[in-house]
Amino acid sequence: MTDPLARLREATERREAAGLRRSVRPRTRDHDGLIDLASNDYLGLSRDPRLIEGAVRATRAWGTGSTGSRLVTGSTELHGELDRRLAAFTGSPAGLVFSSGFLANLGAVAGLSGPGALVVSDQVNHASIVDACRLSRARVVVTPHRDVAAVERALMERDEEHALVVTDAVFSVDGDLAPLRALHRVTRRHGALLIIDEAHALGVVGPNGRGAAHEAGLAGEPDVVLTLTLSKSLASQGGAVLGAPEVVETLVDIGRAFIFDTGLAPASVGAALAALDVLAAEPDLPERARERAHRLHALTEGLGFETTVPAAAVVPVVLGDPHAAVRATEICAEQGARVGCFRPPSVPTGRACLRLTARASVTEAELTVLEQALQKVRAETSP
Structure with a gap:
């Protein structure tokens, strides 16, 4: 008889080769010691x-x-x-x-x-x-x-x-x-x-x-x-x-x-x-989140990445290749920053990216950590 799970294993292998495997990674209470630039907690209220x-x-x-x-x-x-x-x-x-x-x-x-x-x-x-x-x-x-x-x-x-x-x-x-x-x-x-x-x-x-x-x-x-x-x-x-x-x-x-x-x-x-x-x-919270997003945009654009002027709190860093996006996420984590990694089908083919999300509570020290991380990403991903 045909193995009903064979096609699932084969599809998983194809996703692995394309850099499209995903996994569930529970975080610790302190975000594994990483600064949070990946969540949707735009106003920094999740632990308020x-x-x-x-x-x-x-x-x-x-x-x-x-x-x-x-x-x-x-x-x-x-x-x-x-x-x-x-x-x-x-x-x-x-x-x-x-x-x-x-x-x-x-x-x-x-x-x-x-x-x-x-x-x-x-x-x-x-x-x-x-x-x-x-x-x-x-x-x-x-x-x-x-x-x-x-x-x-x-x-x-x-x-x-x-x-x-x-x-x-x-x-x-x-x-x-x-x-x-x-x-x-x-x-x-x-x-x-x-x-x-x-x-x-x-x-x-x-x-x-x-x-x-x-x-x-x-x-x-x-x-x-x-x-x-x-x-x-x-x-x-x-x-x-x-x-x-x-x-x-x-x-x-x-x-x-x-x-x-x-x-x-x-x-x-x-x-x-x-x-x-x-x-x-605290009616100034939304403006603070937008200001931090523009700081993230200026930082990424200044390093030569393809990005978009943010309308709210989301700032993409387009890398194109899914493998490059995964590696960039790992580099950022090694440097102390958790960032989002978006690959097909979440984005079109050729548009794999990091997704940075601003919080109203992002500090100057956290921005410095991210800048250093992205400098290493830039050095590794530049042709």
Whole structure:
């Protein structure tokens, strides 16, 4: 009989040869002694005592788990408060908290489109959006990166009555910003919804970190839907969809990623609420994160690496070859810095890179460590 695992072993060997093997490496409480320039903890709040106390307080009041889907037993008073607070913070009429940002995108895209609709998606959107498009059963058109004219052509040429356009606000690897105002003009002109994933913008972009849509003047527009995650700037876990009451009502009624999933654990809700309190108390945190990101960009560009001017906290260092990216990650670790390593399929072939992420709390000493590490990477990778 055929060995059903043989093809898996062969595929693993091919990934090994291509430099695409991945592994799960648990970190220690002190990040293995490495400075953190890889996580999505953009505001440096993941160990903030105020968030920890918020999580503990919620756990003591409500227990360790939500105990069911939000439509059964999984919605506490805290969940309702977080729905409202996230909506108010981003300038949206209504909000709905999910157990992850991935599921928020699945819920929004699939729940608001479906058979007989058109979904237009940027080619470098996050994997959660890609999977949402595949599951939507709508016709999907993938457009070149940030190409508003291509989006308009897709909307103009459609036969479907209903359409939506979905885009990251800040793209997760290159760190650039979507042309949100131009996209909104096009979607409104053609009667489509615009879904904006604020995952890498919330807490960093816009006044007080209220997000890219808020900064673009789109907050509260009835044809704009926001998705976001609580696991980055808010240093918690979970996601949310924000928009018109009709959007939230629809997802509560038919959103499979909402209906059939266990509600977010109370501890995560409490931590996210505490993070919103911190943002209110320290409105300079988003600007500090952006300033550190620009310092990272200046450092990498000064060393001759291909990079992108950051719109938020993400700074790529493009190396091209996956093996080179893995080795660069190892060099940085040897020098005391943990950085991200992104390879296909996370990025296109030939675009393997390091991904540096700024924190509002990054120090001058940490920047010096990174500079020395990248100098060694440059010396080893230069032709």
